[in-house]
Amino acid sequence: MNKKLSKIFAVALALVMCFAMAMPAFAATQASTAGSGSITVSKNLIMNSDAGVPEATFSFTLEAYKGDNTYPLFDGIMNGVGSNYTVSFSDASVVTNGLPSDTNGTTTDGKKYATETFTVDFTGVDFTEAGVYRYVITENSVDSPYNISSTNPQYIDVYVEYAQQTDGSYATDLTIQGVFMHTDSSAVLDPTVTPVKSSSFDNMYTTYDLTVGMNVSGNQADKEDYFTFTLTVNSPVNDSYAIDVTNATSNSAITLDVVGGEGTVNFDLKHGESVLVKGLPVGTTYTITDASGTYTATYVVTENGTVLVSDGSGDSYVNSDGIKGDTTVTFTNTRGGVIPTGVILTVAPFAALMLVGIAGATVILKKKRSM
Numbered sequence: 001m002n003k004k005l006s007k008i009f010a011v012a013l014a015l016v017m018c019f020a021m022a023m024p025a026f027a028a029t030q031a032s033t034a035g036s037g038s039i040t041v042s043k044n045l046i047m048n049s050d051a052g053v054p055e056a057t058f059s060f061t062l063e064a065y066k067g068d069n070t071y072p073l074f075d076g077i078m079n080g081v082g083s084n085y086t087v088s089f090s091d092a093s094v095v096t097n098g099l100p101s102d103t104n105g106t107t108t109d110g111k112k113y114a115t116e117t118f119t120v121d122f123t124g125v126d127f128t129e130a131g132v133y134r135y136v137i138t139e140n141s142v143d144s145p146y147n148i149s150s151t152n153p154q155y156i157d158v159y160v161e162y163a164q165q166t167d168g169s170y171a172t173d174l175t176i177q178g179v180f181m182h183t184d185s186s187a188v189l190d191p192t193v194t195p196v197k198s199s200s201f202d203n204m205y206t207t208y209d210l211t212v213g214m215n216v217s218g219n220q221a222d223k224e225d226y227f228t229f230t231l232t233v234n235s236p237v238n239d240s241y242a243i244d245v246t247n248a249t250s251n252s253a254i255t256l257d258v259v260g261g262e263g264t265v266n267f268d269l270k271h272g273e274s275v276l277v278k279g280l281p282v283g284t285t286y287t288i289t290d291a292s293g294t295y296t297a298t299y300v301v302t303e304n305g306t307v308l309v310s311d312g313s314g315d316s317y318v319n320s321d322g323i324k325g326d327t328t329v330t331f332t333n334t335r336g337g338v339i340p341t342g343v344i345l346t347v348a349p350f351a352a353l354m355l356v357g358i359a360g361a362t363v364i365l366k367k368k369r370s371m
Contacts, residue, residue: 037123037176039156041137042200043087044100046113046149051207051279053093053114054237056146058139058203060085062120065134065155076135076158080124087116100202113202120179122158127174133158137181139201145236145281150202151183207279211328212288214269218336221295223271226250227333231277232264233286243267244276251275274330283322288329290315295333303327 043058062083064076093114098107120137127133138153159178162170181198212231216223235258245251248269256265256277267275280286290297292315299317301309304325309317317329 037179038119038121039179039181040117040119040199041085041181043116043118044113044200044202045089045093045115045146045205046099046111046202047205048207048279049097049110049112050209050242051205052239052242053089053091053095054205054239054281055088055090056205056237057086057088058142058146058201060118060201061138061140062156063136063138065136067134071129072131074129074131074133076133076156077125077127080126081120081122081135085118085120087118089114089116100200120156122176122179125158127158127160127176130161130174133160139203142203143236144283145206146203147206148201149204150200151198152201154181154183154198154201155185155187156181157187206282208282208323209326210277210280210286210323211274211326212267212269212277213274213328213330214271214290215330215332216271216295217332217334218295220337221333221335225333226268226270227293227295227331228266228268228291229331230264230266230289230291231256231286232262232289233258233280233284234262235281235284236261237281241280242278244278248273248275280323282324285322286319288317288331290331290333292331292333295335297331297333299329299331301327301329 041060045053045056047053062078062081062085064078066075067073069075093116095112095114097112099111100113102108125133135156135158136153137156139148142148157180158176159180160174161177162172163175163177164170182196183198184196210231212229214227214229216225233256238258238261241256241258241263243254243256243265245254245267248267250268250270254265254267256263269275290299297313297315299309299312299314300307301312301317304327315331317331319327
């Protein structure tokens with residue numbers, strides 16, 4: 001009986017030793033920062049390539065995972081590690097073309113992303129025994145236009161062991177052998193079956209372009225006349241928005257500066273010209289006013305190629321629902337009239353006599369030349 005118990009004990013001890021020996025290998029090959037006791041988390045803000053990087057701050061909360069709290073998986077110990085983290089973006093943020101998911105040298109056209117990082121340091125935690133301590137990290141909710149596009153929340157596992165020494169013995173003090181972030185709350189703690197590693201939180205910064213165009217029409221319209229337009233916006237993001245004036249000959253470089261959620265810019269257009277305002281965040285409302293003067297103003301509005309307004313009238317277009325796609329607002333200023341019939345009848349006899357006189361003079365000149 002004793003021999004049987006001894007065999008069972010030996011097998012159990014062997015299994016424990018195998019698990020203990022496997023954990024350092026797992027930490028060394030999969031952990032984000034093996035052996036350092038901390039992990040650097042990236043925050044990616046994905047946007048259209050023509051959008052500017054906005055000034056924006058994002059916050060995160062670290063909490064202890066709540067589970068069975070039994071070996072090998074323990075609830076995280078919060079004493080000694082921070083619970084609140086923030087990252088801030090600006091036009092100085094590091095920008096990469098494409099998407100964070102691009103692989104094998106590919107670059108997704110029309111997209112770019114800015115990256116900022118923060119570090120979660122577990123070296124100040126007094127871990128009580130060997131095992132895996134799990135934490136939950138959550139990006140706090142944000143309003144549009146910064147939609148969270150990654151898994152939220154995510155999980156950070158801290159591997160704590162009695163490290164094996166070069167002589168094969170084990171240290172008497174616990175040390176962190178690796179820190180590993182992933183998205184699978186049901187991850188099996190088997191060194192041979194590991195969840196997919198994660199290293200970032202991603203948000204999509206949704207923006208659209210606004211084009212303002214100008215045409216003139218009518219038999220009394222001058223296609224060389226310039227008209228001053230005023231664009232006023234209310235935006236959820238304070239920023240300096242670029243305006244492409246390549247197709248607007250009388251304008252030098254201009255930008256739309258939004259401070260306190262509001263911004264205004266003026267520009268001049270003549271027949272066939274337009275300006276392009278780049279990267280307005282989703283939800284931005286705006287008003288376009290045309291100083292049409294003695295002309296009658298109408299407009300057409302399209303969004304993502306679909307006509308929203310086909311017969312707008314007046315010298316002002318107001319968008320109160322917020323921009324929801326690439327939009328073009330084209331104004332047509334018309335000036336024309338009909339010459340009164342009575343005027344034509346009154347002038348006609350004199351015009352006829354003038355034509356007869358011109359014809360007669362022409363004949364006389366020809367005769368003289370032939371003599």
